[in-house]
Amino acid sequence: MPAALCRISTAAAIVLAAAACSGAATDDSGDAVGPSADGRATCVPLAEFENGDVANAPVQDVAFPWDRPDPVVLEGFDFSRVISGGPPPDGIRPIDDPCFDDVATADEWLQPQSPVMVVEVGDDRRAYPLAILTQHEIVNDVVGGEPLVVTYCPLCNSGLAFERTVDGQVLDFGTSGRLFQANLVMYDRQSKTLWTQFTGKAVVGEAFVGTELVRVPTSLLAWEDFRTAVPDGVVLSPDSEPGRDYGRNPYTGYEDSGDQFLFEGDRDDRLPPNTRVVGLGADGDPTAVVLDHLREETVVDVEVDGQPVTIWWAPGQASALDRETVDGGREVGSTVAFVRDLDDGMQLTFTPLDEVAGTFRDEQTGSTWNLLGEAIDGELAGTKLDPVSRDDTFWFVWFAFQPDTVVVSRS
Template identity: 50%
Template sequence: MGRTARRAAAAVALVLAVGACQAAPSDDERPSSVSPSPGLGPYEDVPSAVTDPDDPELPDPLVDTDRLVTGGPPPDGIPALTDPAFEDVADVDWLEDSDPVLGVSVEGEERAYPVRILIWHEIVNDTVADVPVAVTYCPLCDSALAFDRRVGDRILDFGVSGMLYNSDLVMFDRQTHSLWPQIEGRAVAGTLTGTELDRVSVAVVSWDQWRDAHPDGAVLSLDTGHERDYGHNPYVGYDDPDTDPFLLDTDADPRLPAKARVIGIGSEDAALAVPVDHALESGVVETEVDGEPVTVWARPGTTSALDAAVIAEGRETAVTGVFRPRLDGRDLTFAADGDGFTDHQTGSRWNILGHAVDGELAGERLTPVDHLDTFWFAWVGFTPETEILR
């Protein structure tokens, strides 16, 4: 299939995806036709940026609002999950070993959010170890991020606005209808303009890797209250590097191909992009971000959620981890070893989640560094000053 045909096929797939993901609007509407979530706090009596981000009663937006483009579905057309149900690891028989999952750990409580569910809902409003979190996934950027939902004395509940910015999911909070591009993690329009969410670390790994590390963990259930074709990919072929990003209204930085996969670390003028292919060559990349040492790990081990019609049948892609290479005052260095890693100082074995699984340091954990596995166009769109580690 030639480049033009691949682009056409990807465009058709995206049109079908929008139709498949769109839900019928609720009869119970609030201002701007955004339906409320049951049991949540009321919508505050403020102007809605979902309806008009340029409303003169709101703070000046932080972005050119002409670039907040409609991706297809209306607000809540892709339904976020709230008060989700979970299953014990031992009861899960519907995931393949290579299925990608988003692993979240809060104060020792471990949860996995399968991409085969997130690809249809994009946001899960959850509470983990009494911490309100939003676990998010944008298929168009293949970006997974989690946030603390607490802002001052508010606990925010997030929905899918139906807008895109830099081709990235734009969330809205139901309390003030402010707009939050996912990768930025900051309100760019609305009452809460300028407010930043605190990040919660996410590890995107294969189901068997997460399951083996957390046999007593909890897994987001297929019992979502929605009828979706979980396990199937509505964006078939989207990660083909010869296709263009969907509704990206600027030219991607030419230093790398738009859909090259990178590991993004840091922010603003202290941002670094590590091409995944480069990280895979050695398995371990030792570097610094904003003057602090980090160790970047990459191994094959999961499937792309955006390749084949059935997610578990997608092509193999990398799992990554980024950590502080220091433990109890001791600096560590690492080498890839089989499907894991070994530190040079003690010979202990480590898994991709930064857990020592064998040797002198067994049971220890490295401190994770927030990072983002995504396409180059998405990372550089929000961190234009980023350096590239080559």
């Protein structure tokens, strides 16, 4: 079948696309009815999505900053604190040609508690299992037609996504093998500029130093929450890089070790270093909500950057950094954050629905909301809250990048 006929325009059509592009049989409705020759449904390559095949900018023939005699460094940035994490550039290999499964196929290997990173651009909603991201850290993707770099730093538990079009050029990113404040340092392959994952800022390199990538809000959720809320969503497939042992956690016990691996930053004794926090307001009003406090309250309202924000917690998600397997970690739950104001000026307040975990009710209209900020029942059904960029991370790294942060806790 010609490749052009395999293009798909919506996530809901992924099953049909997989069948058409792999030669699997379909019934009269066009739905796939059989697996591929090896007994497993075929994942759909990024290039088969509408606008998914985006040409990257040309690569320049330049050396990495640490091999240059006088690299350009962002004013105030301490380049000496960029240290080797062990592997060489791309020794932790990014996924450059992602392939996607539908929810039913992903459900064959993911568990209800499996942690996944959720990225949304328009109607295109994707889940990236941390079982995969832990071993690759970077996915160069195109979501909703927007070129993105989807990133996860296991040492910080920071799952962040950024637009990767800079000055009209589509950059593609790799892992530099370096760390800054125990955080992943990325590089773009076009100019070998170094970028910190936690801020998305170019810190060393002639081409883009000082530039900050545009952040796209993300969430770390339990697989059960994503598959329930987005039954027609797509999921990063293990077949993107076949043959990997994606269930294994290479950072067993890291979360409780109290020893911040390769961390050389300043410390703050308001909280133990590995305390999990929800960090918000990184652009000017940094706030850290202690996870244990949020877990106890379930809903915490704060004001960040002049906006009224509601933060929710729901049970279910396992820690990816605790036990020998990613799915076997202790429960840490899921957090999300949204602006409480609607477009018509109504400001909402929320309480959890005890009878259905991961759902919330607004006190103004009685409508029911899911963890993606969608009203799924009631007067406001079909309404969607605006997501707020936030980070589920550890106190030591949040403070290292946001030393002026306010702490919201039980005390």
